[in-house]
Amino acid sequence: MSTETTLIIAINSLFTLLIGFWIVRRLENVKHELGASKVLFDKRLTAFKKFRVIHQSLFIKPKSIRNDTSLIYHHVAETLPKIEELFENYLTKYGFILPENIRESVEQCNILALETYLKILYRRENAELKHEDPLTDEDIAQIKLFLDKLETINKSFLKLLGDVES
Secondary structure, three states, rough: OOOOHHHHHHHHHHHHHHHHHHHOOOHHHHHHHHHHHHHHHHHHHHHHHHHHHHHHOOOOOHHHHHOOHHHHHHHHHHHHHHHHHHHHHHHHHHHHOOOOHHHHHHHHHHHHHHHHHHHHHHHHHHHHHHHOOOOOHHHHHHHHHHHHHHHHHHHHHHHHHOOOOO
């Protein structure tokens, strides 16, 4: 075997070794990225499940009002005070892993619920209106907007997570 052939074999072996090292290194990086992605996905899935629990718990209603839209809005209006605490705790625990659009939607939903509740509370405290229906057309529109925003958050989660089932 000539020196030239030995040199070619040595360079070929070194090149093969470097390519093998690069492939192993790249595979380790991909594995790490996939692991990080899986962790993020799992955390977001947990956040979605918790959101669904909050969403469902706000709207547990007696069977007697399930088909009466007016009573449903009144029931939702009564649940509005719980929302600030629930969503603040939710954002503290999961806000850092949520995409910006979902986090902002939850924050907006929270603000909308609080504003609506405070308006209703103010009217209830107003002596002139105590015997009238505490929900105005504006309140009902705000509650509808609130419910729509919750549904938008739900759809955003489904899109983010690939239409998973909770």
